[in-house]
Amino acid sequence: MKCKSSVNLIPKHKKGLWSPDEDEKLRDYILNHGLGCWSSVPINAGLQRNGKSCRLRWTNYLRPGLKRGMFTAHEEQIILTLHSTLGNKWSQMSRHLPGRSDNEIKNHWHSYLKKKVVKSDASNEDSSSVSSLKSVTSSPESSPHMDSLSTAGKIQPKILFVDWISPAIDNSDELSVSGDVDVIYPPWSSQGTTKKEGSRVSNLNLSNEVDMESDLNDLIYTYLNINDVNMYNWDDLYSASTTPSQSSSRSL
DNA sequence: AAGACGGTCAACCGCATTAGT
DNA sequence: GACTAATGCGGTTGACCGTCT
Structure with missing residues (x-):
């Protein structure tokens, strides 16, 4: 866990939005050297950031495989399902949504899904939509996507x-x-x-x-x-x- | 046209956990 | 076992942008 890095050599850490140049430096460094000790990454990559900031930028923005863009209805359903069982465990949720970062899921929850749930609960407390959601979320293994997955004829991922x-x-x-x-x-x-x-x-x-x-x-x-x-x-x-x-x- | 307002999202902060010494 | 540093995680902030008045 400890990393023999020269953290103290960094005079000061830049904050705020990342520039394209910084992104490129970080991406190039990680693609060429792989993930190691985050505290040494900014030094070796020539960035005036702290390791934490680099890690966040990589996991939330630069990491290949990130989907970005709008959440699909299916993804939203998964988030709703997981949130009802896991609570605010964003990182755990992100493991069920490949290509989505925990930060992205968290933001989407706070900006959109939370209100959607509140509105839904208020408008039809005894409606079928709420009860169906609860029935779905009573067991993680019984989620709708799991059920439909068991049906034949689905395209397999490659x-x-x-x-x-x-x-x-x-x-x-x-x-x-x-x-x-x-x-x-x-x-x-x-x-x-x-x-x-x-x-x-x-x-x-x-x-x-x-x-x-x-x-x-x-x-x-x-x-x-x-x-x-x-x-x-x-x-x-x-x-x-x-x-x-x-x-x-x-x-x- | 311009200021207010609200929504979205990137990034920071602080705490908890993990692991090396 | 205590200390320390790295890392992970969730909450929060602030910048930006679009819409409304």
Whole structure:
């Protein structure tokens, strides 16, 4: 945990909005060196920021795979479901919404969803919409997207960031979905760097481990609702995580 | 046209937790 | 076990922008 960095060498830390130049420095540094000690990142990257600020900027804005843009109705439903069971556990929610940062979910909740819920509760306390939401949220495993996922004929995802998979799942090399899925272990992935040495695309044949199924299915269902893959920063992803010949999912 | 107001979002702050010494 | 520093997390702030009056 401790990091032998020369934090004291930093005279003062810049605050406020990030400039494009700063973004580029941070992105270039992480893509080239991977994630290590955040306190040393600004020094090595030539930024007058503290490590905390760099981490936030990376996770909320620069990290490849971030979706950005409007939340879909499905994503909002997931947030409502999770919030009713987890409360204000934004980081836990973000694990169920690949491509969304905890900050993004939190902001969307405070700016929109919270009011929506309040309005809904006030207008129809005994309405079916409220009761249906509560019935959905009584058990995380019984969420509507989980139910519909079990139906046949769904398109399978072709590619997943390892960061989108919970650490619990990633403890095994075998993942519990049917078919082939490309799991990407990019150099910035804390989960992937040690196990896969980064910069690899692993084409995994997935097995049927029941105890892992629900979490991964949840994740995949979310993925299936992504309509426009171009909203992802695929260029950054592939340039950093693969060599051109390895991009088996390039056709996505 | 311009000021007020409200909504959104990026970023900061402070506390809690984790992990090394 | 105590101390210390790094990191994670949630709450809050402030800048910006669009709409309203």
